[in-house]
Amino acid sequence: MFTNRVRQAIAATLQGLPLSATVETFTPPKIEFAMESMTGGRFIAEEMAKSGTVLGASLTLQGMGPEVMLALGVNLGDDILLNVREAGQDQDGNTWFTYHTVGGKLKSLTETALKMGEKPTTALELSCRTYSRLENGVPVIDIDVRTQKFVLNGVDILGDARRAVLLP
Known part of the structure; x- marks a missing residue:
């Protein structure tokens, strides 16, 4: 049964470097769709998803030592791999956990x-x-933007379209 959750631990690795004691906040990518109105012959318009928006994530760390700076020193065009793991207990006393894995490029460091x-x-x-x-x-x-794999809530949204154009 789904109940209220309390987060008790956060751990992370950036390019394999453990950041467990330094994670202040993590914001996972926002899943959002660009919508288009369909009005032809309608009194009330309907919206249809025409694409997904660009995904972005953020991580705030306490401090920033040379190890983290060097872990970010990848070659131009290389992806950065970030793993964030969280766990806690729900109101029924059950332990829960969530693993986030993000691959992408460093956009900003502030x-x-x-x-x-x-x-x-x-x-x-x-x-x-x-x-x-x-x-x-x-x-x-x-989600993988290059292969157009888009599984949301366990449903492969683009599965039929990928198969129709012979993509895996």
Whole structure:
């Protein structure tokens, strides 16, 4: 049964580098569609999804040591791999976990202003090429923009279209 959840732990790896004690926040990609109105012969218009919007994710870290900076030092055009794992308990006392895997390019790196007595934070923004999400071991989202694989809530939205044009 689905119930309220409380997050108890967050762990992450960036290019294989463990970031467990430094993760401040993680924002997974927003799944959004560009819609087009269909009005022909209708009093009330209807909308139809014509495409998905570009995916982006962000990660905020406490501090930023040389290890993280060097992990981001990939060659131009190389993808960055980010894994974020979260777990906790629901109101029924059951343990839950979610694994997010993001592959993409570094879009921006922003450090907070330097202030005495405050912890420095660094925000990373990624432009995503791939995104997958496992909920308690069940794949619920699996997106790859190059292969046009688009599984949302366990449903392969573009499966028929890919097969019609002979894509895997």
